[in-house]
Amino acid sequence: MSEEGVVTETPSEPPSPVCALLLARCAELLGGEDSIGVQEQRVAQLQGELDAAVAHLAECQAEVDEIDRALSLLAPVPTPVEPEPEGGV
Numbered sequence: 001m002s003e004e005g006v007v008t009e010t011p012s013e014p015p016s017p018v019c020a021l022l023l024a025r026c027a028e029l030l031g032g033e034d035s036i037g038v039q040e041q042r043v044a045q046l047q048g049e050l051d052a053a054v055a056h057l058a059e060c061q062a063e064v065d066e067i068d069r070a071l072s073l074l075a076p077v078p079t080p081v082e083p084e085p086e087g088g089v
Contacts, residue, residue, distance in 0.1 A: 015023060029036055 014020075028034075
């Protein structure tokens with residue numbers, strides 16, 4: 001074991017089965033088809049799509065708010081109904 005706590009083996013000794021499995025998994029994570037780099041790219045793409053969807057949602061909500069304001073201006077104002085005199089005319 002080296003000073004930093006990392007296991008080092010001499011080239012003449014084959015790695016133990018556990019070390020071999022760990023090294024294989026590390027290689028897969030760093031360079032396989034589902035590697036960390038590939039996953040980071042996927043996450044960046046999905047984050048971009050999510051940001052675009054959130055922006056579109058905000059635009060839609062703003063448009064609904066504008067429509068509501070326009071409708072409130074165009075809606076007829078109810079005229080107050082005056083009560084009839086009690087004596088009747």
